[in-house]
Amino acid sequence: MTGKENVIDFNNPNGSVIASEEYAGPIAAGEWTVLEEVKGVRYRTWKYEDVSDEVIDGALVEVMQGCRTPVQYVETDHVFDENIQKGKFLLFHITADGLSVYKYDSANEEVSFSLQVHKGEAMCLYVLKESETPGEIVECEQPGFSLAKLTSVPQGAEKVGDLEIPTEFWESVKMLDSGNEDDLPVDIFDLSEEI
Helix, strand or coil: CCCCCCCCCCCCCCCCEEECCCCEEEEEECCCEECCCCCCEEEEEEEECCCCCCCCEEEEEEECCCCECCCEEECCCCEEEEEEEECEEEEEEEECCEEEEEEEECCCCCCCCEEEECCCCEEEEEECCCCCCCEEEEEEEECCHHHCCEEECCCCCCEECCEECCHHHHHHHHHHHCCCCCCCCCCEEEHHHHC
16 A cells, blocks of 8 residues: 555645555545544545546545544455554454454654455554554445445444454453553464564
């Protein structure tokens, strides 16, 4: 997706070039929308100037330090590509195989990270309090977002669709929501240690 050399200005993204696996070109973005269900998150949708948004489009997501995105479950046959542009994150990804948690710092030049979330999986992205800037995520959906069904998972739900939600995931979310980032009850895979 976007490389380090191709940073998108979230406040003035129109005309920026986004390169996905199959498409590349300038984008046009909508206005900011503030999410009501969680604090500190806003997004603006984007689409390619010359590719139908039913084929591919996305969102520019900004998450303030110490805040997280809603827990979201992919209901339809879409791929959500979460590309971290800026910030220090904990990324929670729940699949049929269980929960994976990644720690990622965008300042580490050797590692670029993108989280792919498919049908029947869930995700939640948290920006660490120590992050020097708000977190920036360039999200890309195929097929386009307008056709996607992304469901917010109710707090504490044990299951959504056929996906089991582990209790340690909700314990971690509760701790993060109360401002406690230490000693989370999950294994965290630090991507910067894998170089």
